[in-house]
Amino acid sequence: MPSSPSPTSGTPPISFSFTPTTTGRARLGRLATPHGDIDTPQFMPVGTQATVKSLTPSDLRNAGTQIILGNTYHLSLRPGAERVARLGGLHRFMAWDGPILTDSGGFQVFSLAHLRQVDDDGVTFASHLDGSPQRLTPERSMEIQTLLGSDIAMAFDQLVDPTLARAEVEEAMVRTHRWAERCVAAHQRADQALFGIIQGGVDLQLRRRSSTEIAGLPFDGLAVGGLSVGESKAAMAATLDVVAEALGDDPRVRYLMGVGAPLDFFAGVERGIDLFDCVLPTRVARNGQLWTREGRLNLRNARFVDDAAPLDAECPCETCRDYSRAYLAHLFRAEELLAYRLASVHNLTYTLDLMRAIRAALADGSFASLRETVAGHYERAGTKPSKPPVTAR
């Protein structure tokens, strides 16, 4: 059956090389793409609609971004994949000349569950913009991603709530496998990589099976999907362990989709994950939550209105270099647009610096102590007191 040849003929669109480390299954690597190289482990900011919200490509570069994400579903609705292609492709359209990975629309099967119907051939969405029917199939998803011209395309998958009955999780997984074969068959471009996605919820048997199935296809990279959707940290870790075990010494790059909380990086990296993406750093930034070496700060809190200190004294970003917490607190209260940019610049810089620190720690064997340090930051301000004591100042 899927003994089809590699979708690429001649030189592969990407190449990945890595060296193992002394830290669990963690590895240090380098991923070469048509638009540049990426150090791994690496974090990819999410730019769903051809923009990482509130940031320019130059902001992204300054924060240390090496690769970003775009989205099939959103861009096909607006402005339209064919239009993007006519305008020179996604890189040119959004003026980002670094690598781009496009998601397949699979996540919207989950996040827009109330707006779609799934069948074995594909998914019909009621557009969240105007309600018009929109059909997404593995073939159309491949076509859209080709039109967008990303460096890395993702297979079209179905993810489900892992707490559903096993039969439902399995059904979505099996469907994902069939779609994966169709994506491989439909994917034509030689200069675009294609990653497969492992599903199976938090059922370890299903995950093992899915890992083997997806790894059996000629994908350029392997992704773990369907996690960080509400399951426990322990369940995510156990699932990643099983996947890592099943993949064995498979040399392809490994991508954990949708994970981006500081401590989650450590859990992924030590289980062999090379790539992460997440909306979390940028989304929470826009909502006033800043990640710092003092933990999570909610800049909307009254305690910051007179705070002349920078967000994070050790952070090199523009926000921390030039502005005070009091100023940011003011911007958030006044709903000034600059708040969103300055906050996003910081959280992204923080996140990418953390990934860099993780790579350095892997290189010198200090991963465990780095994790302890970061955990300390978030234990203080990150854990929510169930009932805060009456505070007197």
Next chain:
RNA sequence: GGGUAGGUUGAGCAGGUGGUGAGCUCCGCUGACUGUAGAUCAGCCGUCUUCGACUGUGGGGGUUCGAUUCCCUCCCUACCCA
């Protein structure tokens, strides 16, 4: 001086022509956010000993079993006329 419309919990408003005014929107306080329908959402937002109780409709007085509502008077605001 005369007239009109008003004075409701920080602000702005609903409501209320005799029988529970704590209802809304801002502001404010707190929390959430993990392949982005979210620069969004949720809770709280008079006081207290907070599964309840109390106070409160500009001030004062009157009628009434009962007044935010009716009557008298005073004060304040906006506008109109002198």
